[in-house]
Amino acid sequence: MNSFASFLDNHLFDGGSSDVFVTRQQAQADLEALRDIIRDRHSYVAAVAYPYERAIGAMIGQLPEQVSVRNLALQIQKLVQHLGDSHAQVVDWMQGLPGGCSPFAIGVENNLAFAYDPATRRLLDAAHPFVSSIDGLPFFRWLERAGDITSGPYASRSQRLARSLRLLRHVGYLRRELGLPDDPGITLELCDAANRSSRTMTVPIAETQDLSDPLLPLSNESGVRPGNIGYLRIYSQSDSALAARIDALMAPLRETDALIVDARQCGGGTRECLSALFPYFMMPEDGPYIHNVARLRAPADMSQDMLIDLLKVDDKAMFFRTDPSLPADEKAALEALLAGFHPQWQVPEGDFTDWYFGVLRAVPGKPHYDRPVYVLMDWGAGSAGDIFLSTFKGWRNVTLVGSASNGRSGNSIPFPLPNSGIRVRLSTMASFQKSGEMYDGFGIAPDLVMEARMSDWLGETDTILDRVTTMARSGKPGAAG
Template sequence: MKQTVLNALHKVATGLAPAVLTVAWAAPALSQPQETATTDTEIPFTQADRMMIAAQINHVVKRYFAHWEGLPPDYDWDARFADYLKEALAAPDRRSFSIATMKLIASLENGHSSFSDELLDDEPTLPFHARPIEGKWMVTSSFIAEVSPGDVITTVDGVPIDRWLEPSRAIVAQSDARAKNRLLLLQGRALWPQTFTLGLASGKTLTIDRAAPRGERRPARKPFEVETTVRPDGVVVIRIPSFDDMKFEAAAIAAVKTYAGAPLILFDVRGNGGGTTPETLLRVIMDRPYAGTIVNTPMTIAEQDAHASFSSAAPIWQMIRYGPDRTQPAADAIKGPMAVLMDGGCGSACEDFVIRFQSGKRGPLIGEPTFGSTGQPYFVQWPQWKMSFRISTKREFLPDGRPFEGVGVAPDIAVPQRVADLTASGDPQLDRAIAAWRAAKP
């Protein structure tokens, strides 16, 4: 798709978003199963309920989804929705319906658009987590003694792991393969069997039962609080695990003020999944003007859509474009060297933070590219079944217009995690980051 911008308003030429919502299907035969209440819910889930959910999804996606230009030029939502509708109405049970719906939303390839059903969320997770590191599927944490951090997974039920995971990719909604790999075992677990055989690079083969008792997590999870560490060399590391509660931002601000004047304040935002952009923290630390993102968001004008509905030409979809906003530094902003350590787990509001930190030249971004997704989702909930879905309503760009969704924010100094880090004591990646900062100092 090609986008033309004219002042604050620009149009996206696409055949994806018709002006008039039309949902058509054949009436289900009377012999179609009418699902009754189960232990999962006291509310029956019928064919009519499936149709209602499908219709709402179709309407909301066409009205609010902001990322059509990020999809392949031949992507056809209407065709995919028609195929989905056949599958969803013929699904033998609610679980199969939800998996089909996850697959539909995942086809939008957006990390802030997804479908959730607590029926699936309540199923046992895998007793370990793994993601690709240096080209290998490395176990990064484990709740069972049979599998340890640092183990390399080669096969599942005798199938090479990459081939085994391929069906799961179809139901995991993320913007690029790197982000998808990071969450593939967590979000794609609905397609894993209850019991399976795991093959490790060591030659070890073991049977995993997802329902079996579990021990303590290894390595132990860090407290979900802001942690401030003063290293022997005076470097202050402020680990911020999230921005989804104001307390995290407040604690980080307090730490910055306490240790103003340190030889380096390093913000560790590895694994910070976002929340709300930490504007107050930015005002405290930014010592020169900084820019935010450029934002595209859909705009619907009913009369224009009505005119378009009489035309056989491809519909015109209007988008509002605004930004980047520019913020002046506060007179009392804290001075001194600062840097950020980030990874692929830094997403959404965390990316808002690092983008502004970088645009204001406050210090280097160190580590790995970020997650590459933001979007202020529009939520739809069906509380009677504990289902929900969300659709991203804005597509953001770096201040200079370059994309970061599906790409991530690139570090100024690359310091990737290594396989050996998983079994080493301490935090080798953090040590390398500080050493790299010193080496890069003018």
């Protein structure tokens, strides 16, 4: 095993008749191109000091004469999880995994994993819901391996959980990673909550499965809940139609006594929902609100004019510090923030641009909502979802409730490799919260922790929403019963 690329010791697989092969020389050229991309454009590798050049050298040293593109993609997927970048991954890498899927899904309650049928939302065994082992190997070993492949050692706990739950369905592939033999059945050891009673169950493995089922079956409907509590469901950060409907959805909620903004499982995407919603909670006297700052690793030959316009787009809406067209009050607000700004990580000078920033301000004519706001959050929010949550965190009248978010922000770009066609998504921006804290590897912490219960995963209840509704009615954070 190579100490700089321990993932090379893993069991690969025969790509089959549908696989594509490149020569050793072509694969080496692709890996050298990836090395140069990381060196010149990647934003976070210096934050973790991973010796990626040695790791890539070890990968090159083990290349056969004919290289499976699927296997090369898988090795690159494992490599980039060590870069401290929670966006880093090979695009569509899971589509190349070998067959063999579990017919059950995994949910989590109080750090205990339980198995259920995702089609019926029923437990495999109601008397013994929790998973002790799969194929004789303790479940934590499966979860740990899935987390290493999908997220790596520097990712937040929330990120590792969110991505692992999907990969755990690919039992056939993970068996090879864990050194377990193929078998037509999956053997589960199940136990009760106290681990006093257990049973063994074998279920047949499926060649393929529909893995698109939502992990948490939440409603997407907004409206007024009992007790005159408003409920606004932000189910996605990538749905422009939802962002366009924010004003219409807020109209019946303006006179409620409190508002619940539900951003659980909202994923990532753009900042359109944030831009449409947040001005409802601002007043003109607030002035410009700088909620996110970042520095970019741009191509060395990019002109100043190109840098100014580079992130001035709908999905980012970030502005450059030296843009001569900046409004004077926004420029002043940025300089005031930077004067006392202490980033968690000091980026290497000379490798990054000057600062970009995200800014929000009150919108003339938009009604001001001045009652308590509760923002629901969980491990299913990341990237634009992280930006959404960090913007609300610490704002007046706002309480964040739930579990920590994914933790990723980086203006990620898919870089194609020239011979294999593999596309590697990497962050090119070092992004910080207004507090100076990083997103990647940490995520946004709630003000009040609440986690989903088993019955929520099964679609029987929504205990978090019910508890926060009770809290909102009482007007006292923490009075959730």
